[in-house]
Amino acid sequence: MLHPFLRRVCAALTLCIVLTAPAVLLTGCGGRSAESPVPTQQMPARSMEERRASLGPYMEATTAYNSTMLPLSLAVSTTVSDLRQGKHLTRITLPPLSKLRRELDAAHAAPGGTGVYPDVDAATEELRSTLEELAPLADQMENYYAAGAYTTDGCA
Numbered sequence: 001m002l003h004p005f006l007r008r009v010c011a012a013l014t015l016c017i018v019l020t021a022p023a024v025l026l027t028g029c030g031g032r033s034a035e036s037p038v039p040t041q042q043m044p045a046r047s048m049e050e051r052r053a054s055l056g057p058y059m060e061a062t063t064a065y066n067s068t069m070l071p072l073s074l075a076v077s078t079t080v081s082d083l084r085q086g087k088h089l090t091r092i093t094l095p096p097l098s099k100l101r102r103e104l105d106a107a108h109a110a111p112g113g114t115g116v117y118p119d120v121d122a123a124t125e126e127l128r129s130t131l132e133e134l135a136p137l138a139d140q141m142e143n144y145y146a147a148g149a150y151t152t153d154g155c156a
Contacts, residue, residue, distance in 0.1 A: 054116040057107030065100045088155040092145050097135040
């Protein structure tokens with residue numbers, strides 16, 4: 001059993017820790033003080049409706065793609081897995097990359113489609129550049145299997 005004085009000291013320290021911990025945790029780790037607020041990013045003055053409308057075409061494009069991919073995800077992953085293993089397939093299922101690319105290009109070209117959200121613009125540009133490479137390859141593979149060219153060239 002601890003000495004009564006030590007028990008009081010431990011109780012006082014525990015009480016101090018319990019009372020000061022929330023204040024310390026809520027102030028952050030040496031961040032800016034309340035006197036110097038974080039400067040806000042200068043964005044053009046746009047209404048909330050305009051900002052929502054600018055995301056609409058992107059949301060439609062990605063929602064259409066995702067709703068198509070949900071039922072096809074198992075078939076696509078099986079196709080990709082089989083192709084990686086070198087299996088000779090007679091048909092393939094690939095994601096509709098060309099359609100997604102067309103819809104993202106249309107969303108990008110729409111009035112007010114860019115400049116509202118810089119992070120969305122950057123992600124869209126990255127995705128569009130990736131689709132620029134992958135969509136033609138997916139189309140070529142789909143055409144190859146649709147035409148039955150694998151029967152004449154031995155899946156070369």
